[in-house]
Amino acid sequence: MTSDIEIAQQARILPMDEIAAKLNLPAEALELYGANKSKLNLHKLRLPADARQGRLILVSAISPTPAGEGKTTTTIGLGDALQRIGKSVCICLREPSMGPVFGMKGGATGGGHAQVMPMADINLHFTGDFAAIAAAHNLLAALIDNHLHQGNALGLDLRRITWRRVLDTNDRALRQIVVGLGGKANGYPREDGFDIVVASEVMAILCLASSLADLKRRLGNIVVGYRTDGQAVTAGQLQAQGAMAVLLKEAIKPNLVQTLEHTPALIHGGPFANIAHGCNSVVATRLALQHADYVVTEAGFGADLGAEKFIDIKCRKSGLRPHACVIVATIRALKYHGGQALSALPQESLSALKQGLANLQKHVENVSTHYGLPCVVALNRFSQDTEAELALVQACMAEQGVKVVLCTHWADGGAGAEMLAHEVVRLAAAESTMRLVYADEDTLWEKLRKLATAVYGAADIAAPAQVKAQLQAWQDAGYGHYPICVAKTPYSFTTDAAQRGVLAGHTLTVREARLCAGAEFIVLICDGVNTMPGLPAEPAAHRIDIDDQGNVSGLS
Template sequence: MNSDIDIAYGSQMKPISEIAKDLLLTEQDWEPYGHYKAKLSQQILDKLADEPNGKIILTTSINPTPAGEGKSTVTVGLGQALNQLNKKAVIALREPSLGPTMGVKGGAAGGGYSQVLPMEDINLHFTGDLHAITTANNALSAFIDNHIHQGNELHIDPRRVEWKRVLDLNDRSLREVVVGLGGASKGVPRQDGFNITVASEMMAILCLANDLQDLKERLSRIFIGYTYERDPVTVKQLGFEGSLTLLLKNAMKPNLVQTIENTPAIIHGGPFANIAHGCNSLVATKTAAKLGDFVVTEAGFGADLGAEKFLNIKTRAGGFEPDTVVIVATIRALKMHGGLNKNQLHEESVDALERGISNLKKHMETIVQFNLPFVIAINQFPLDTEKELKFLTNWCASQGAEVSIVEVFAKGGKGGIDLAKKVIKSCATKTGYMKYTYELENSIEEKIVKIATNVYGAGRVEFTSTAKKQLMLLNKHGHDQLPICMAKTQYSLSDDPTLIGRPHGFTITVRQLTASVGAEFIVALTGDVMTMPGLPKKPAALNMDVKEDGRITGLF
């Protein structure tokens, strides 16, 4: 089979005007970014405010492994399959980050015959949204340092500036830096650091804002640090919420593209799920729900991370809830959760599959806790044996769970027809309202404990002395009513990436708590998770190149 990039280059895209026309959009509803990309207007939501929303389908997965799960591929394939069944489906995805694209993961636009196009643009600079977020974030850093340098009217303590600079690349050397060196004319020296753009509060704010006015109000509430008197300082006090909104004005507009089969796809925002809230923008999901009868969206990594945050944070901010959930699993990944190494995956092993299936079981239980129906999608790989597939489908049936074997990587939408039919049926089975893991009135500590015990299956939660002091400050400044955004390894239900499968009785250690007041959540850092990742020994960028005619190689 050809590489993803070769398949993409061999596909026939429609002009973006035709995709917009299929969605019944007028010329005032969108603006072109080249032949195959467009920005969508806020007026679409205003114009269609009284129209009913389409069914929202959330795609999540088991805990990821080096074997790969293909969650984005299944999301795209399911959208294509729904359209093959003559359902008006729109896909809503996150924008890929250059960090993992150039690092371990490579591109993130689906795969095989279930990709979003133009994949080379989407995986690189796209329409410049991430650059705009990076610029706005770093502009605020410049404004803070300039304020201190120019007399420091607000009495900001340089030792207690919490706002960090960002870069959308994995660069471990920037985790801790010193700025302002070189004498009085170069600024005031202070310790600083960089996060990756997709872990920033600026990214979260853009993704959780309902419109430009909401964006400006959220930006004004950003907490940047403390005064010498230990009072909090916000962007509103600095007076730069207007200029920051200006920098993000175009980035706030969702991006319209298409899949290999010309299914409309709205791609907007890209927070990581292990260190941020892991969902595409509210505006993108809401717009897709007005334009389609079905919306297929995804949340990053497993149900313990992306889906938990989608359901506890994003739905609260947006005032909606999904109609059903798709849990993606693979034979390969479940065998790794059962103890096999990656180089052993070519061997048939029902025993390893049976051991690893406990990971899938926990994620099923988590979705049931939210009172949502679900369908299990087994993303088939070439080396999966009939015996293994039969065991897994029989096990799912024994649990009373709908299950579908999907081949969307090799067959596109055709390989997801059975899944699409079961998803349509599942949407109709939803009863009652979704249940949250915690109530906003719960204390910060109670919320974290409920997530750790109910979603992860932890035995207990420990707070470091630093986290306890931060907890006191958060309560003092009235941030205790905010949702929680847990930063945790994606590879395990615990905060230890080596504890695969379904560990029991483990302890979650919260080492740091910070308030993202503009995003309206509290970030709880656990274990050794980093907000600025590093590159591997051999980055994916080593395989990337561009030919004389401009064709890209090695992006997948």
């Protein structure tokens, strides 16, 4: 079988000006990074004469499993299919983090005949956005320690510095560290730690900022720690925002690439949905909506995480409104949620499938009832799927008034998702009916309760006394109107990654809270979640290689 990277390496790539022309983007706005990827200069863009506001399609999924679902592949396949049926379309995706590329995933640019190109470049350094974000983030960390070394005029409490460092690599050994060792010349010893770049508040700020000016404003509002009297100290007080913005001046420009079928794709920003807000940049999404009739975007992991944050954070803050939602599933993954062993998934099991359908049903309920969006189930078909299994899924979804469309875009490209494209066009014809799960004026604790009970199916929420006290302090300080960003396992509606399917009546426990005053949300970290992942027993790095001619292998 031909691998994903082999398919990508054999593909024909059109010149970037031809891809830009499909979106009526002027050639002078292209800043080429080699021959097959480009930054878009925001100052040289102009709205087309027939400026439009396209229909926004959100792609989400059931809770992910080791069996795989194919959300990114479906996003790309749907975009290609919409182009095949004559629609003006642009795909909006997040950039992959090299942590998972060399860790669990091995790549995140789609698969089979539904991929974005150049596959190896996108999965690796791409246009340097993540390096710029890491540099800006770590510059602020260096300025903090320098401020302490130079006399600490702002009175920062060394025990209450909240700004950690970042690295785009999975490295569990860096989660908790001590800095400043080696004597007076090296600063003050204190506890510190690393997060992965995609968990950086700078990443969130880049993805939520509406312009370079807004980016700089948000950077200045970052809270880096507290004084001994409890007053917050910001990056603006450290005079850091100007230099940080300079490091990000290229990163804020969206990246234009293409799919195997030459559909335009904007790939920009990359926060994870289990530890951050899981969406590509507002700048890229708005740009796409101004230049295409249909914009297909994805939100990370299942609809309980990515789609919820897309709506309750990105849409709340930007005014964007999806017109329809696609929920991706596979028979294999549903059987896994029903308790079937991973090795037995190729075998028919209607009982396991029926049990596992509860997971899909809950995600559909969330999208249609709590988010208020019309939806369709995209069922990625495998050769082992039986007619009885397919019929069971269709019958189950029919009871919820949702259509199931069988998709084969992994094998057939856009042609395998044309039926899905037609259903999406039908669903998106009406104006958006999107709803928010909670209101701005709800307290932070009430926002968590509403989210946990409605979307996760929890009976109650809990947190240590110090977390509750911190939330109340932020409430009193004027941050109570911020949305919340729950960092939890993506593999379950609960905080237990091993809990498959749906478990009603559980308690959602938050162990830590972080204020992101620049991104303008508050992160609530649940049990079992680390903002610096570790590598698995067999990391993808073991199989990734390059030959003497510079051809990369092992990415998938």
